[in-house]
Amino acid sequence: MRMPREWTRWAELRGASKRLKQLSLRRVPVMSGEKELRSRVRRHLAESARYGIDADVIKAIDEVIESHVIEMEAEILRSHTAEEVELGKLQGTIDGLIVQYDYDGEARGGRIKQLDYQQRMALRDVEDRDTPTPAGYDGVEEPGHQVGKVGELAGRSLLGLLVLYLVLALAMVADLITFRQVVERMLNDALVFPLVLALTVTTTYVAHWAGEGFKQAKEQRRNIRRAVAGWSLFGVWLAMGFGAFVFRLLAPALPSADATGAYVNAGTSATASTDGNPLLSAGLMLLLYVLTGAIAFTAGYRRPRPEVGQFTRAGRRLRRANPRQGVLLRDVAEARALGRQLDDLRNSRKRQYAVEVDRCKSAARRVRAEAAMRAVQQRIAAERPRWRRLLPGATRLAAIAAPQEQQVRPEDDEPSNS
Incomplete structure (x- = not known):
């Protein structure tokens, strides 16, 4: 390391x-x-x-x-x-x-x-977009003028983001469980989980970008009726949810794991269903699907604008x-x-x-x-002389x-x- x-x-x-x-x-x-x-x-x-x-x-x-x-x-x-x-x-x-x-x-x-x-x-860019134009009694607003909120520069709190993504994760887990019940009716156990995970992530992602497409259209044109990308993604998300609902409602139920007990108790065929009323199960799946999509749609709609995100990222990196x-x-x-x-x-x-x-x-x-x-x-x-050398001193x-x-x-x- x-x-x-x-x-x-x-x-x-x-x-x-x-x-x-x-x-x-x-x-x-x-x-x-x-x-x-x-x-x-x-x-x-x-x-x-x-x-x-x-x-x-x-x-x-x-x-x-x-x-x-x-x-x-x-x-x-x-x-x-x-x-x-x-x-x-x-x-x-x-x-x-x-x-x-x-x-x-x-x-x-x-x-x-x-x-x-x-x-x-x-x-x-934020100041140019958020400045009200034009001024005056006879002024006419330009078609391409974009509006926003300067308060978005403050960014979101960390606690709010954690709560949002935690709720979204829990909703995706609920979708994962309901989608598993649908896919198990036509595939074996080996391929159920990858397909269910892909369906859950894809539908959540589509709902998120649909909300962001509606927000861009509103900021740019003041009208979401021209949000082509938003309406297209919303239609795809709605079609996937409706299709899963219909398939869950009409698909045959799985045979019971205890066929003998089911025959003795019910007095009918040994292929009794393992779940309850199909309409109630399909309705529950549809409610959870709509709830998850609404959360993802809200997260995409409230996503900061590119310039606001750039301002926030630059400030964070500068810090x-x-x-x-x-x-x-x-x-x-x-x-x-x-x-x-x-x-x-x-x-x-x-x-x-x-x-x-x-x-x-x-x-x-x-x-x-x-x-x-x-x-x-x-x-x-x-x-x-020799004799003087011998004397002391x-x-x-x-x-x-x-x-x-x-x-x-x-x-x-x-x-x-x-």
Whole structure:
């Protein structure tokens, strides 16, 4: 069973919103790799300290740092691309929903405009027909002028229609029973019910259209004597009823199911009739037939005019279509809002991954600076005497005293040059 279109749209929007929420709650991983890079650089410095740290070692360490930055940028780009693929897939889904909803909205809007036009045209026809013409003392009414009642635009109440059709259905059931008694006199049981049902429906339908034909003639010509279609159908209906009455009256009765009992009780032939007086049965059938026809005739005569029916149908469809159009517009607005949220999320993730690239580069600069400081410390430590390197705190004192010695040596050399 297919769900209504509103439920389908609701499920599609809920699925897209849930997926968008899941993607928005996913965090961007930290991928600077500073700890790994620092440990790698320290390991290289420790291995190179035994042989001495020179410019080639520093250049090699710079190459290691640059390669690490390239690897981290590639990893960040891979993660960004994978997430962008998922976001792009969701973007395609949301864009497809927006296009589909826009198309449905345009189609439904066109349908609403068409129904509104039909309702206005029907109202115009009703107003033109129900306007009294001509006005004035010497005016003469046009032959083709039609009259009606504007009050018919209000339509019938649902309760009145239910009562009318319920009474008509009960009357048709009564006709069905009486027609069955007539048809059983000439056919076997296998073919009785289809024929009786066809006769009942046909006679009721003919009476209904006869009443509608009389109404059209009265509205158009103010006289039912020229209602050719109405009188013709009325004659057919009357002939069918009269024929059924005569046949029911003259047809022989069915033999009794208990022929022995009938012979003993009646003292006559064993083919006693199963029903009573044929005239009473035929009269009852005729009364029920006339009653059903009168109800069907009244229903057809009181049937709304085409323009009134069109006005009522258009109004009923508009009452159903306008709320659905509002729901559709709401779904379109929600889909567009999801699209804007997805665009904001994609831009935000782009900035976050750019920040991760900057963090990776900043980590590389910090590690490079730390490596330079350690290289200087190891070079100074290698240049000091062995006994000073063994003293506690000698490294810190040597680092402080080294610049002072470099400043004093030129002053000591000046007297010797003079």
